[in-house]
Amino acid sequence: MRYLALPLLSQNLTESTARAQTLSLYLQLSLQVSLSQRNESTMSSSSSSLPSCPKKVVTLKSSEGETFEIEEIAALQSKTLENMIDENCADTPIPLPNIKGKILAKVVEYCNKHAEVGVDAESLRAWDAEFVNVENTTVFDYILAANFLEIPTLLDLTCQSVADMIKGKTPAEIEKTFNIKSAFTPEEEEQVRRENQWAFE
Amino acid sequence: MYGGSRAAQLVTVPSPSSVKKKMWNSLPLDVLAKIFSFLSPESLARANSACRHWHRCGRGYLLSMGSAVTWKHPPWFVAVPIRSLSGCCYVHNPNSDNWHAVPLDFLADPVRLISPIGGGLILLRSTSTTVHQLALCNPFTRQYKRLPKLNIPRTNPATGIVMLDPSRGASFPAFRVYVAGGMSDAPRGCGTYESTLEAYDSARERWQIIRPMPVEFAVRLTVWTPDESVCCDGVLYWMTSARAYSIMGFEIETNNWHELSVPLADQLEFAALIRHNGRLTLVGGTCSGAVSVWKLREGEVWSLVEEMPRELGSKLLGGKANWGGTKCVGTDGVMCLYRDLGSGMVVWREMKDNGRWEWFWVEGCCSIRGKKVQNFPIRAVLLHPNLAPSHFLN
Numbered sequence: 001m002r003y004l005a006l007p008l009l010s011q012n013l014t015e016s017t018a019r020a021q022t023l024s025l026y027l028q029l030s031l032q033v034s035l036s037q038r039n040e041s042t043m044s045s046s047s048s049s050l051p052s053c054p055k056k057v058v059t060l061k062s063s064e065g066e067t068f069e070i071e072e073i074a075a076l077q078s079k080t081l082e083n084m085i086d087e088n089c090a091d092t093p094i095p096l097p098n099i100k101g102k103i104l105a106k107v108v109e110y111c112n113k114h115a116e117v118g119v120d121a122e123s124l125r126a127w128d129a130e131f132v133n134v135e136n137t138t139v140f141d142y143i144l145a146a147n148f149l150e151i152p153t154l155l156d157l158t159c160q161s162v163a164d165m166i167k168g169k170t171p172a173e174i175e176k177t178f179n180i181k182s183a184f185t186p187e188e189e190e191q192v193r194r195e196n197q198w199a200f201e
Numbered sequence: 202m203y204g205g206s207r208a209a210q211l212v213t214v215p216s217p218s219s220v221k222k223k224m225w226n227s228l229p230l231d232v233l234a235k236i237f238s239f240l241s242p243e244s245l246a247r248a249n250s251a252c253r254h255w256h257r258c259g260r261g262y263l264l265s266m267g268s269a270v271t272w273k274h275p276p277w278f279v280a281v282p283i284r285s286l287s288g289c290c291y292v293h294n295p296n297s298d299n300w301h302a303v304p305l306d307f308l309a310d311p312v313r314l315i316s317p318i319g320g321g322l323i324l325l326r327s328t329s330t331t332v333h334q335l336a337l338c339n340p341f342t343r344q345y346k347r348l349p350k351l352n353i354p355r356t357n358p359a360t361g362i363v364m365l366d367p368s369r370g371a372s373f374p375a376f377r378v379y380v381a382g383g384m385s386d387a388p389r390g391c392g393t394y395e396s397t398l399e400a401y402d403s404a405r406e407r408w409q410i411i412r413p414m415p416v417e418f419a420v421r422l423t424v425w426t427p428d429e430s431v432c433c434d435g436v437l438y439w440m441t442s443a444r445a446y447s448i449m450g451f452e453i454e455t456n457n458w459h460e461l462s463v464p465l466a467d468q469l470e471f472a473a474l475i476r477h478n479g480r481l482t483l484v485g486g487t488c489s490g491a492v493s494v495w496k497l498r499e500g501e502v503w504s505l506v507e508e509m510p511r512e513l514g515s516k517l518l519g520g521k522a523n524w525g526g527t528k529c530v531g532t533d534g535v536m537c538l539y540r541d542l543g544s545g546m547v548v549w550r551e552m553k554d555n556g557r558w559e560w561f562w563v564e565g566c567c568s569i570r571g572k573k574v575q576n577f578p579i580r581a582v583l584l585h586p587n588l589a590p591s592h593f594l595n
Contacts, residue, residue, distance in 0.1 A: 140224065147232050155235065163239035171250040178225040180252045192250050195343060198292075198303040199246030 058085065059093040060108070062101035067093055070108045074115035079150035098148065103141045106131075110154055132161040136177065170200065226254045233258045241274045241296050242341070242586035249588065260342075260589055276585050278530070278537055278546070279323070279340065280566070281305075281314040282577035290340050291542055291566045291574070292586070300566040302574070307343040312336065314580040315428040316362050317532075320374045321587025322594075324362060326428070331356050333383060335401075337594055341586045344594035348401060351380060352408050355395045358383030359422040361430035361437040363453060365403075374593060376403050379430075379437060381414060381451065382422035394419045398451075403593070411456060418449060418458050431474045433481040433497075438474055446472045446485075464495050464503045470524035475531030482506075482531065484538070486524035490514060492538065494549075509538070510560050513547045532583045543567045543576035 056072035058081060075081040075090075084090045096104060113119075113127060132139055139158055146154035166174055175182060184192060228236075237245055237259055249259035278293040289302040305312075310327035318324050321341065327334040333355055335348040358380045365375035378401040384392035396419040398411040425443040432438070437451045438461070446469050448461035463472060465487055472485040481497040492509035517527065517538060529538045539546035545565040551558050566574055 137224075140228075143228070143232060147229065155232075159232070159236040160239050162236045163244075166236075166240060166248050167244045169247065171247050174248060174251045178251070180224070180226040180255075182250075182252050183226075184253060184256075188253070188256075192256060194304075195341075196246040196250045198301045198341075199243040 056085075058090045060104060061093045061095045062099055062104045063097045064101050066101040066104075068101075068104055068108050070111060071115070074108070074111040077111045077114060077151050077153065079152075081149065096148070099145045100141065103138070103145050106142070107145050107149065107151070107154070111151065114153060128157050132157060136162070136165060226252045228254075230258050230261075239273065241294075242277065242588060243294055243297070243301070245588055246341075274585065275550070276532055276535060276583040278539075278563075278581055279303075279317075279584055279586075280539075280542055280579040280581040281312070281323075281325075282542070282579055283313065284311075284577075287575065287577065291569075291579070292340075293563065293566070298563065300569055300574075302569045303340045304343075305340060308338065308345050309347070310334075310336065312338070313428075314582060315360050316430065317582040317584040318362060318374060318376050319364050319584075320591070321584055322374055322591065323582060323584065324360070324378065326360070333358055333360075333380060335360070335378065335380075339587060339591065339594060341588050342590040342594075344590055346594045348378070349407055351399055352410050353385055353395060353397055353399065355380070355383030355385045356392070357423050358395070359426045359430070359439050359449075360428050361432065361439065361451070363432045363437060374403055374591065377401065379411075379451070380408075382419035382426075384423060394423060398456075414451075414458055422449060429474065431476050431481060433476060433479070438481055440472055440474045440483075442472070448474065448483075461497075461501060464505075465493075471527040471529075473529035475529060475536060476533065477531055477536065478533055484529045484531070484536070486514075486527060488523065490518070492517075492524075492547075494536075507549070507558070509547060509549070513560055513562055516545065516562060517547050519544055526578075528580070530581055530583050535583060537563075537581070537583065539579070539581060541565070541576050542574065542579050 057069050058072055058075045060068045060070060062068065070081075072085060072090075075085065081090065081094070084094060099107070110131060114124070119127075132142070139161055142154065143158045143162070146158055165177060169177065171182075174180075182189070233255065237248060240248060245259055249256050275295045277295060279290055280292070281290045287302075288306050289304050292301050292303055293299075294301060310329040312325040313328050315324045315326055315335070318337065321339055323338050323340070325336045325338055327336050327347065333351060336345060337348065338345045359382055361379040361381070363377045363379065365377060379398060380401075381398045383395045385395040386392060394416060396413045396416045398414055399408045400411055401408045421441045421443055422439060425441045426439050426449070430437055430439050432453075435453050437453060439449045440463075441447055441449055445466040446463040447466065448463060450459050450461055451457075452459070463469070463483060463485070465485065468487045468489075469485040470488055472483060475482050475484060477494075477496065483495045483497070483503065484492065485495075486492045490511070492514050493505055494507040494509075495503040496506045498504050517540065518524070519540070526540055527538060528540070529536065531537070534551045536549040537546050538548075543565040546563050547560065548563050549558060549560050565576075567576075568574055
């Protein structure tokens with residue numbers, strides 16, 4: 001929505017000129033209102049308020065078809081989205097069929113947080129720690145989303161948190177935590193054990 | 202309709218029943234490799250054992266070397282018993298401050314440790330022959346490879362390593378080994394000092410004879426020089442202990458030799474050269490009981506930069522009368538002084554959080570997993586354990 005350059009109504013105007021100017025003003029205002037109304041109807045229902053100054057917004061569509069808005073400046077943290085914005089392909093909703101709405105909402109929240117100005121490093125670190133303080137299945141989804149959208153900070157954060165989950169665990173505990181089956185043949189098992197035996201407590 | 206390659210990669214939505222299957226053991230390899238890059242070596246070894254996919258990633262994920270890589274983890278102290286009777290080397294984990302025994306049963310020969318090469322590789326000398334025979338090894342991947350024979354067989358030469366700049370297009374590992382001096386078999390049956398220098402290039406994989414060196418240097422390098430060398434600013438340095446300590450320097454580009462004096466040369470009971478923050482550094486212990494660290498400055502002048510705290514020095518001496526038998530290893534960021542496997546060591550390390558250097562004591566290796574370990578005399582190196590097998594060592 002653009003600000004109107006409101007002309008100053010001079011005191012010395014004749015009545016007809018004043019009327020003409022008022023009419024012109026009214027027409028411009030109503031045009032603006034109808035334009036913003038049209039914008040409103042194309043915006044997603046999850047948008048909370050009209051932007052107060054010209055901000056470009058990118059719309060993302062999750063695998064279930066739910067749409068999420070993200071300000072362009074926050075979206076630039078994703079190299080994938082940045083490329084699309086640069087190539088002017090971000091004007092229509094971008095489908096992300098491999099990211100669920102639940103996860104996409106959180107990823108948008110992450111990008112918004114990291115695009116904020118004036119946040120000190122300490123509190124951002126604490127916020128990040130809370131962000132990954134979730135079930136490891138959720139972290140798994142975050143990793144895939146961050147990888148697809150190429151968000152390096154989120155990818156580092158989530159990968160580090162998984163590494164922290166691995167640290168200090170025996171192979172058996174790792175298999176249990178991450179629900180993986182070793183699937184080694186007996187020969188492979190023997191070789192793997194010989195290679196890595198030194199590290200087992 | 203949508204530009205960019207990313208939007209075009211539409212991935213099919215997995216059906217609910219297959220979601221559970223597509224989990225951690227099918228994570229894309231590059232993402233898994235990123236997770237693994239945050240793991241210290243012992244955690245990586247355990248992760249490697251979890252499943253085939255993780256094993257493939259952990260072993261194929263090659264830690265690249267060179268100064269461009271910032272090591273997320275500190276180097277490990279790797280001690281090889283001098284007479285390799287135990288069939289193991291002993292490594293100290295700086296993260297958890299405990300020791301591990303890494304088997305060396307895959308070695309084809311009995312060996313003596315010479316130097317780390319970088320990328321987790323170690324240069325060894327095979328002691329099955331008196332003639333100088335070198336080999337490479339990585340204890341964590343159980344790989345061992347002998348280098349080709351020297352052009353001129355010799356015994357007891359000095360060995361030096363130069364890491365080549367990997368950015369110059371050389372593939373990993375990129376290094377050169379120099380062998381100088383030694384005794385060769387003369388036709389009449391008594392040895393003569395061999396005054397040639399040979400160099401082995403990892404790219405060409407063969408030895409080349411370089412022009413001869415002054416005979417008196419060859420003698421000093423043969424009789425009084427241990428195998429450790431330090432390369433700084435294109436010069437290969439060896440410490441020689443002919444009566445008073447002195448340093449031999451070999452300028453690689455010009456093939457010129459020169460000698461450097463050592464501070465307090467006649468008072469030192471042990472002296473070692475290390476590389477510290479990119480500069481040639483000398484660590485020595487005097488008869489007064491002090492251990493000092495000197496750095497070589499412009500104009501080949503030594504300046505004292507640090508002294509070991511006295512109480513740590515006494516602990517290291519362990520009641521012995523002098524510093525004989527004390528050894529030192531160092532790399533950028535850390536320095537270790539040690540004697541035997543069980544006697545403990547003094548570490549001087551740069552702290553990651555504030556960049557200050559601090560001294561502390563590390564207990565020696567007396568037992569592993571409850572089993573007692575003999576107090577072997579050892580030679581040690583500092584290296585970053587590399588769990589990925591190297592094609593070069595096959």
